[in-house]
Amino acid sequence: MFKIIFPMVLVCSACFAQLSPSSIWAVESANRYAIRPNITYGVQNNFETKLDVYQRRDTTGPQPTLMFIHGGGWVGGSKEGSTMSIMPWLEMGWNVVNVEYRLGRVSLAPAAVEDCLCALRWVRTHAGEYNFDVNRLVLTGESAGGHLSLTTGMIPQSAGLDRQCPGQDLPKVAAIIDWFGITDVNDLLDGPNQKTYAVAWFGSLPNKVEIAKRVSPLEYVRQDLPPVLMIHGDADPTVPYSHATRLKDALSTAGAPNQLLTIPGGKHGNFTPEERVKIYETIRAFLTKHHVMP
Secondary structure, X not given: OHXXXXXXXXXXXXXXXXXXXXXXHHXXXXXXXXXXXXEEEEEEOOEEEEEEEEEEOOOOOOEEEEXXXXXXXXXXXXXXXXXXXXXHHHHOOOEEEEEOOXXXXXXXXXXXHHHHHHHXXXXXXXXXXXXXXXXXXXXXXXXXXXXXXXXXXXXXXXXXXXXXXXXXXXXXXXXXXXXXXOOOHHHHOOOOOOOHHHHHHHOOOOOHHXXXXXXXXXXXOOOOOOOEEEEEEOOXXXXXXXXXXXXXXXXXXXXXXEEEEEXXXXXXXXXXXXXXXXXXXXXXXXXXXXXXXX
């Protein structure tokens, strides 16, 4: 038996050694992480909205938790396409809730905002079951996901956008990390910064200007917000850099804790490895400063 097994071990070891780092991570992930995919957190218009929960197997008790919201201009993208973006958080020992929401082809604005608020309420309701530490809950996302992270963490219940999932009060999150997200939706619906993805999200809605205002983070700036970190390239052709600077200026004026990390010459994501190292160093320092990191 040993003569049979030993050569097989050598062959498997040789194959494993040839894998890329990301492939090795994928192979090892089943042993290191408990993954609970496609949990339904809501049903609207006969459409089930789902999320995935990732947990490290070597931790017990409530853990800091990241709620990740994918990008795609509110009309594309998927939670499955965000695996690489959540890996650094898993390696830091965080639980991750990877959220999908109704895209524009299923339901027009403000459906995506409503869904993400419902996902946040689901996280609070199931905190004990999945070891979510609701006192160290961080929202993040890229592009449209950055916008949805901001709205989810900034919109008060009085706005009435969480009525699709009535329940206990929404938790106040510990921090928001906005990767090149939209902060003024009307700016993208008309004028020199008009974007086709924004126009598509609103379709033929007759009151699009009013709804766009209701889902714009700049409308909800106030002093008692969670700390906000913005990451944005100053040459972004998809979401103007001014969306980050305007939000920063408004937050600073209101006395809300915030920081803007500008990527010189950076476009819409696709940052270099060196830039990403700097970004995650900044994220860790920001969360440590605000007592969120473990």
